[in-house]
Amino acid sequence: xxxxxxxxxxxxxxxxxxxxxxxxxxxxxxxxxxxxxxxxxxxxxxxxxxxxxxxxxxxxxxxxxxxxxxxxxxxxx
Numbered sequence: 173x174x175x176x177x178x179x180x181x182x183x184x185x186x187x188x189x190x191x192x193x194x195x196x197x198x199x200x201x202x203x204x205x206x207x208x209x210x211x212x213x214x215x216x217x218x219x220x221x222x223x224x225x226x227x228x229x230x231x232x233x234x235x236x237x238x239x240x241x242x243x244x245x246x247x248x249x
Contacts, residue, residue: 173240182237190230203226
């Protein structure tokens with residue numbers, strides 16, 4: 173599976189697990205909602221700085237966004 177696909181999948185799962193809309197996550201990460209949407213649809217690749225901002229907004233370490241198997245405790249938060 174490609175990194176872009178893993179990121180899209182994990183971003184959608186983690187955002188939903190926290191009850192966040194794309195708009196709410198984007199606001200917390202100081203990004204545009206359409207950018208979050210494009211990441212979830214695998215339309216864009218992401219810079220490390222933006223990946224860090226998204227992870228911070230989700231309350232996780234950055235590397236978790238690229239894990240193939242998310243730890244259960246990450247989804248339970």
